[in-house]
Amino acid sequence: MKIAVIGGGPAGLYFAMLVRKRQPDWPVVVLEQNPPDATFGFGVVMADSGRNNLRLADEASHDALVRKMTFTDRQVITLNEQSIVVERPGKGGAIRRIDLLRVLQDAALREGVELRSGARLENLGQRADHGLADADILVGADGVNSIVRGGDEAGFDTRRSQLTNRFAWFGVGKAFATPALVFRKFQGGSFIAHYYPYTDENSTFVAECDDATWQQFGMERMSLDQRRELFEQVFAAELDGHPLLSNNSLWRQFPVIRNDRWVSGHKVLIGDAQTSAHFSIGSGTRIAMEDAIALAAAVCDAPGTAADKLRAFETQRRPEKDKLIGASERSYRWYEDIGDWMDRYSAHEFVYRFMTRTGRVSDARLASSYPQLYSELCSAGVVAAPA
Ligand SMILES: Cc1cc2nc3c(=O)[nH]c(=O)nc-3n(C[C@H](O)[C@H](O)[C@H](O)COP(=O)(O)OP(=O)(O)OC[C@H]3O[C@@H](n4cnc5c(N)ncnc54)[C@H](O)[C@@H]3O)c2cc1C
Secondary structure, three states: OOEEEEOOOHHHHHHHHHHHHHOOOOOEEEEEOOOOOOOOOOEEEEOHHHHHHHHHHOHHHHHHHHHHOEEEEEEEEEEOOEEEEEEEEEEEEEEEHHHHHHHHHHHHHHOOOEEEEOOOOOOHHHHHHHOOOOOOEEEEOOOOOOHHHHOOHHHHOEEEEEOOOEEEEEEEOOOOOOOEEEEEEEOOEEEEEEEEEOOOOOEEEEEEEOHHHHHHOOHHHOOHHHHHHHHHHHOHHHHOOOOEEOOOOOOEOOEEEEEOOOEEOOEEEOHHHOOOOOHHHOOHHHHHHHHHHHHHHHHHHOOOOHHHHHHHHHHHHHHHHHHHHHHHHHHHHHHHOHHHHHHHOOHHHHHHHHHOOOOOOOHHHHHHHOHHHHHHHHHOOOOOOOO
């Protein structure tokens, strides 16, 4: 079985490594447009809940990732200058994206994956130029702007839409003491900072505002520097004199990508290429790597032809993935109305709404997993005391 993977991000690298580990005789080629040391963004969160799946799939790369991660056991949520500490049940980790990619590149190379960096697939017709025309399986792991998906939207039955909030991804040259979400009204606008440390000296800072704020401040007409300076002004207290650092930090509206079919012929989509997961649940990397685990298992273990194996992947993975993506959808819908929530609720009510926004955290789970927060919410009269 010859396998071609387009995209050497977390999904593509991890899938390629896992297949070679199980099937060392199968040729697996990964085409990655960037050189091996290039990356966008800064650090990504790798939630505690997903890490065990990585350990079960491949202990060596899991351990190598953990060694590079920075862990925290709490998050601070601030609404209009009132801060509430949320102690987490498990330790949340974050990792520099380039470290994540290096660990996965090394693991893939060790298993004999052929990783071709600096090689971009311009369109599906160009497969032959890369010697991939005879691949039995073509994996689209090429991210949110996937060429594999874009070249066959009818086959995948692709649907897309766009959220209205605007966001950009920055870095900060200091390690914040805890990850935080700061919701701030400033001159009538609704501004959000999501930030978290990912090394002893660096943090990621996602800047976001709703569309009404974007219009009110005339941000469409501002230069990139002016937008950055506005956020530095709004979050001056948190940044404490540190500038926001850009690295391809473009302002975007989040693209919602869904495919009614994940498989078309011998092509299959995983990770962001298949389903974009909103950054507010901090799980895009984890979901992409869990797709890779599920696809590698189906390709190696499911009986039958390549097409049978790809169908088995979709059948087995869809139910769990739908749950995760459902949570992501409820989360981004909540953020789309952020201006209203900020006006309407006290800080404690707001945090309660925030914690329960995806429907995955009931009052009972809030009480058992976040006892300190629950008791504070009880004292504030937001939830009932446990029976
Ligand atoms: C603002 C923001 C914050 C985020 N924060 C987090 C977070 O805290 N935690 C988290 O888990 N996730 C986060 N994410 C999401 C995370 O970045 C993605 O979900 C995750 O990287 C998806 O992995 P992937 O391998 O599917 O795609 P990608 O990481 O996008 O990788 C795709 C790869 O394919 C390559 N490629 C693309 N097109 C081609 C082509 N034509 N030919 C060859 N190569 C190609 C790209 O260069 C890239 O290396 C965030 C995303 C955003 C936008």
